[in-house]
Amino acid sequence: DGGITQSPKYLFRKEGQNVTLSCEQNLNHDAMYWYRQDPGQGLRLIYYSQIVNDFQKGDIAEGYSVSREKKESFPLTVTSAQKNPTAFYLCASSMGRNNEKLFFGSGTQLSVL
Amino acid sequence: AQSVTQLDSQVPVFEEAPVELRCNYSSSVSVYLFWYVQYPNQGLQLLLKYLSGSTLVKGINGFEAEFNKSQTSFHLRKPSVHISDTAEYFCAVSGGRGYQKVTFGTGTKLQVIP
Secondary structure: OOOEEEEOOEEEEOOOOOEEEEEEEOOOOOEEEEEEEEOOOEEEEEEEEEEOOEEEEOOOOOOEEEOOOEOOEOOEEEOOOOOOOOEEEEEEEEOOOOOOOOEEOOOEEEEEO | OOEEEOOOOEEEEEOOOOEEEOOEEEOOOOOEEEEEEEOOOOOEEEEEEEOOOOOEEEOHHHOEEEEEOOOOEEEEEEOOOOHHHOEEEEEEEEOOOOOOOOEEOOOEEEEEEO
8 A cells, every 4th residue: 555654653752862753655756744743733844855865944943854865765853952842743745846735644743751 | 925724723513513614824826725634643634625726625525615715715614524523624725836835724623522
């Protein structure tokens, strides 16, 4: 089945620790995105990538980093600089430039110990 | 700049009753409009979208929405809800053709009461 796979489903971070969230897609989509979801705040864009080896900051990129070395993979690192990392993180992809439909993964819940 | 406003954070409704979830947007250019649904602990899936053409858009699970340019609204409606419709619904806007960022509203939780 084609789709987007996020792992792990639950992740815990200690103070001062960097953690990496995985996102893999087999839909052959060019564009990939990372969103952060907090209760009552909807989805906020962290980073996006329209093509391999290129990515752009979204609205809340501080404290996060990404890479796009392969078309199917777009991992997100939550660094120790992100002071409030507890949230539900969603990865998405879309087919082309017109952004007519986003396909979402099932999310990763990150919590701070 | 573009933005989306969903004024109702929660909407309780009895099973088999009609429902309307409100969405207003602002954008300086022509827009694409979307409604996504999120079931607990899952990602979002597309319910319906407006790109151009007919202002009444039909989606999955019996939902429909009407694009009203003069009122900058894109309200979601269903004539008769089921328990299985209990979920959170997000309205979203993007700036049209070519790559444009998708901006989401804060979501409306629909609670269907048996």
